[in-house]
Amino acid sequence: MLRFRLAPDNVKLGFMQLRSVTYPLSALLSILSVVAFLTLGLNYGIDFAGGTLMELRAKTGQADLVSLRALGDKLQLGEVEVQAFGENQDVTVRVRLQPGGDAAQQEIVQKIRVAVGDNYEFRRVEVVGPRVSGELVQSGTLGVVLSILAVLTYLWFRYEWQLAVAAVIATMHDLLLTMGFFAITRLEFNITSIAAILTIVGLSLNETVVILDRIREMLRKYKRMPMPEIIDTSINAVLSRTIMTSTTTLMALAALAFFGGHVIQSFSLAMMFGMVIGAYSSIFICSPILIYLGAPSQGEPDKNGN
């Protein structure tokens, strides 16, 4: 049977030396992300910005983008965003939040239905009023904050403070870069994006935990080994696993991004990005921090006895 491995055995890569490259790189990316976030901002979808989103399918031929865009002026709805996808038969039409509270949003769909007549099938209609979108912003923010707190608590109990701090910094790094990814790519930021971000936090920590577990094990076994060497050996030991798992998860996400339909495409793309960043940060960001923080004292064995 054909056998192959992406990660060669017995690798001895000097990851710690690479930190003179990766730290500036990460710093640069982080600054870029902050700048992008502050200047470009996120492309909020209707979940958070409120408004109306319709998905239309032309009953014959292709959708007439020009006349759909002109609806904004014709019906006095302000800017109407029209985006075609697939074979240009399908379009999404997005109308901004109209002044006049919740009731005002309700007339938009009806107006557009009348205006486009019988040429389009309405495949999806979402109307989010100003108050609901405000509440979604609140609960989304709360979700991110709560997850971070929960994860911090978990790490606090599970690891010595040095390891916990390293993991937290790596997680923040991933979070920051993912926000930058959303800002730069202009992917729509919706409730599902919050789900994607939280999952990224989970997956990235998953990588970090695997490496930290190994570092801790090495620390106990080789008490005199210098920290950089311990870290390098640990990373090399789990490297093949990190590559394997990242690959299978990326395969699944790629399948979702390319075949899962446009509704969850931005969700899948963000997760793919987060997955790569998560693996990168657990190797190149989290672990080297331990050199600066110093090795935790290894008094008692942990509950598993290793």
Next chain:
Amino acid sequence: MFRFPRWKIASIIAMTLLAFLVIIPSFLAKDVREGIAKKLPSWAPFYSVVLGLDLQGGAHILLEVDAADVARTQVEALRDDVRRILREERIRITGGIGGSGRTVQVRVPDAADRQKAITRLRTQAQPGGVNALGATAPPTFEVRDTADGLVQLTLTDPAVLERVRRAVDQTIEVIRRRVDALGTTEPNIQRQGANRVLVQVPGLEDTNRLKELLGTTARLEFRLVADPGYNPGDIDMLNEYDREGNPTASYPVEKRVMVQGEDLTDAQPGFDQRSGEPVVNFRFNLRGGQRFGEVTSANVGKPFAIVLDNKVISAPRILSPITGGSGQISGRFTVQQANDLSVLLRAGALPAKLTIVEERTVGPGLGQDSIDAGRTAAYVAATLVVTYMLTTYGIFGLFANIALLVHIVMVFAGLVLLQATLTLPGIAGIVLTIGMAVDANVLIYERIREEGRLGRSIISALDAGFNRAFSTIVDSQSTTMVVAIILYFLGSGPVRGFAVSLALGIVTTIVTAVTMTRLMIALWYRWSRPTRIPI
């Protein structure tokens, strides 16, 4: 580690078989499934996975009961009470009885009268009876004596909250009756938060009719049109409209209501015998019939107005006393309008105005497309991962793949048993766990390889691999679990579906990737007695 007691083997196999059995109904056509379900005992979990509205298509509408409207009605009622009480006690007031916001005020110039009124009103404020703890309930309004002879009554917060709560209950009942009239299957109507109602109607594509049914208060009133020379304070000027919604006529309608919608027992669409026009035939209850008979007898020759939500539907002249207890409303209806009006009248009026604050509708076409796309993505992901595992780990890869298959079946079975809703992000969650599920196997296998390279015997390398990897597996999966739990509690609908799939996936991973693979490897070891580790 490789000594598996028989009961353990048996229970693993039983669990797997059970999981396969549970998901079978989801793959059957609906009528076949229901046919079989009838023959099985009722406890058997023979049902399909529940599809979210984003997959089966349907309407999701979040409505808000207008709390200000509820308070307004309550203040109105309080004003009527005050008027009645003061009249009973023969207390003289100056000026009218004012009402604004949550307050009603009245000026009583005489000090003794004022004291009497306040005492009487305070008794009125105290609802009768005691609550479950034996304490008397708090007053529904507070009575304040301002220094200059003004008596102020203010509704208390608990009283308003209680009234809003009751209004939401009532609204749910009315909505249920109205939605049932649409004849759709299994609508879901539930309270959300303090003053919201969520209406989910699977399979409904055109929400216009639904929204019209939900958005109409349907307060029907029969009121007399005032005689010329009326007092402007006693009437409302109400308009009659044509089909396009343009006002056609205006009537001075008496504020006093003869009979209202509550007193109807039935309403049915029909056609006028002479003109053939669509009409609504209705029947009063005893009280309504008597009252209508009395008023029409006393006012023969005068016009009266049939008013729906402050719009005049028609203003016919009373030709003779109407004492039969039934009648007919005609108002240039279309057949559909006559039909809808009778639905609304039968279902009763909403206690307060409703506003739609969120709407999400997915057509069945898009829902099916999403299912297909999700399925394709799952197949592609599974094919890639399975191939990759096989080429990397050979026979051990095969074991991992079998475990993966069981894992997916178990996640599905879990969804079915919990009757959790499968949404599109939920499918994404399952696909994601396809990638993640093998992680546990990878951790174990890589550890086994490593231990093997260190020169351990096969059996001891296998043993160490499983044991050492286990704590890491639990550790790393718990972080994702924490996230899934938080997502579940914060998210709604689709996101919640994602959280459920993710959480189920993590739990079953531990079962399949750890226990099941271990069993397969143990059996394989006993059977083939390998001399080297095949990974």
